[in-house]
Amino acid sequence: MFQSLSALPADPILGLMATYRADTNPKKIDLGIGVYKDESGHTPVMTAIKKAEDILLNSQTTKTYVGPTGAAEYNDAVGLLILGQSLYNSLGKRRVTVQAPGGCGGLRLAAELIKKANSDATVWVSSPTWANHIPLLGSAGLKIAEYPYYDYATHSVRFEEMLACLSQVPVGDVVLLHGCCHNPCGADLSQEQWQQIRDVALKQGFTVFIDLAYQGLGDGLDEDVYGLRLMAEALPELIVVTSCSKNFGLYRERTGALTMICETPEAASIATTQIAAAARAMYSMPPDHGAVLVQMILNNASLRHEWNKELTEMRNRINSLRAQFVKKLQSIGVEQDFSFIEREKGMFSFLGVNVDQVQSLVKDYSIYLVNSSRINVAGINDDNIDYLATSLAAVLKK
Ligand code: LMR
Numbered sequence: 555m556f557q558s559l560s561a562l563p564a565d566p567i568l569g570l571m572a573t574y575r576a577d578t579n580p581k582k583i584d585l586g587i588g589v590y591k592d593e594s595g596h597t598p599v600m601t602a603i604k605k606a607e608d609i610l611l612n613s614q615t616t617k618t619y620v621g622p623t624g625a626a627e628y629n630d631a632v633g634l635l636i637l638g639q640s641l642y643n644s645l646g647k648r649r650v651t652v653q654a655p656g657g658c659g660g661l662r663l664a665a666e667l668i669k670k671a672n673s674d675a676t677v678w679v680s681s682p683t684w685a686n687h688i689p690l691l692g693s694a695g696l697k698i699a700e701y702p703y704y705d706y707a708t709h710s711v712r713f714e715e716m717l718a719c720l721s722q723v724p725v726g727d728v729v730l731l732h733g734c735c736h737n738p739c740g741a742d743l744s745q746e747q748w749q750q751i752r753d754v755a756l757k758q759g760f761t762v763f764i765d766l767a768y769q770g771l772g773d774g775l776d777e778d779v780y781g782l783r784l785m786a787e788a789l790p791e792l793i794v795v796t797s798c799s800k801n802f803g804l805y806r807e808r809t810g811a812l813t814m815i816c817e818t819p820e821a822a823s824i825a826t827t828q829i830a831a832a833a834r835a836m837y838s839m840p841p842d843h844g845a846v847l848v849q850m851i852l853n854n855a856s857l858r859h860e861w862n863k864e865l866t867e868m869r870n871r872i873n874s875l876r877a878q879f880v881k882k883l884q885s886i887g888v889e890q891d892f893s894f895i896e897r898e899k900g901m902f903s904f905l906g907v908n909v910d911q912v913q914s915l916v917k918d919y920s921i922y923l924v925n926s927s928r929i930n931v932a933g934i935n936d937d938n939i940d941y942l943a944t945s946l947a948a949v950l951k952k
Pocket residue numbers: 567568586587588589684686737
């Protein structure tokens with residue numbers, strides 16, 4: 555039977571990670587997959603996670619099943635983190651949060667629910683969007699369309715075109731927005747732009763879907779959910795998928811969630827039964843370990859303080875790397891203007907070079923980045939910034 559299968563190319567992001575690992579060049583630089591790296595190029599386990607793991611090791615008394623919607627304490631803690639206390643209170647039982655196997659698992663759950671609610675729905679994604687959005691949502695059988703988002707020439711959001719496109723999206727369709735730290739371009743919406751999108755969503759009646767994978771890595775834990783809270787306050791319905799991969803450094807533990815805000819508590823309760831059935835049919839129940847650590851940290855003042863401090867250091871490091879990289883390129887005489895990198899948010903920015911130039915960086919200099927020219931800024935450090943800047947300068951001159 556399996557003779558009929560044909561081989562597929564490697565995933566554009568995960569494949570790059572494998573090639574980087576196999577490269578023996580001591581000067582190699584990994585600007586590919588979106589993982590946080592410290593000054594030594596290491597992706598550490600956060601201190602608060604280590605401490606919570608120590609406590610858990612000595613206190614956990616059972617590993618019995620949890621259930622398809624995951625742990626209630628985790629679900630509440632995540633709901634509170636994204637919404638803040640007052641919105642969390644006012645939404646009450648109109649809001650339901652369900653633990654999921656990472657952000658990807660949450661996206662897939664959301665896709666299943668959208669499909670059940672309206673099998674005809676089109677999901678509108680930004681152009682460009684995260685490389686896995688279209689395969690992931692598409693493989694659930696949803697139709698996908700794109701709205702204009704990033705202007706490669708001006709390195710900013712094509713907001714007028716985006717708004718014009720969204721003004722045509724009908725009720726029954728879904729618009730997927732990046733909550734903060736847009737992946738891949740790093741260009742985020744301003745507060746005024748979020749307000750305008752909220753107004754269009756209210757007028758048109760489409761469903762807003764927010765993918766929030768980087769809360770705390772842009773401007774701050776509360777600042778990064780400005781748009782999400784604006785939507786949650788105003789709209790009758792909202793879908794939010796969150797990930798703890800980056801802001802808790804829990805990548806391989808697959809810790810995420812799907813939050814639904816429904817028009818009524820009854821609708822939310824019905825949606826929960828559908829989500830539970832979808833989870834049961836796909837993977838039965840989400841993995842526990844990461845979620846229990848997140849719950850412990852968010853519900854313990856001292857662990858939470860420690861986590862917040864480390865997250866702040868990570869965010870500040872990324873923001874200062876953005877500034878340093880721009881300065882370095884200027885100081886070695888690169889004529890192109892890269893100042894947009896300093897204005898963008900989160901882990902990613904496009905270098906804005908073409909595929910041949912990307913391939914030259916990869917093959918001639920062992921500098922790994924996605925073909926779109928997306929770089930993970932956190933991969934830059936004091937030891938590699940000179941090599942990176944001079945290699946880029948050389949490739950730009952070719
Ligand atoms: C990325 O965009 O690099 C990360 O979100 C990792 C992934 O799974 O693609």
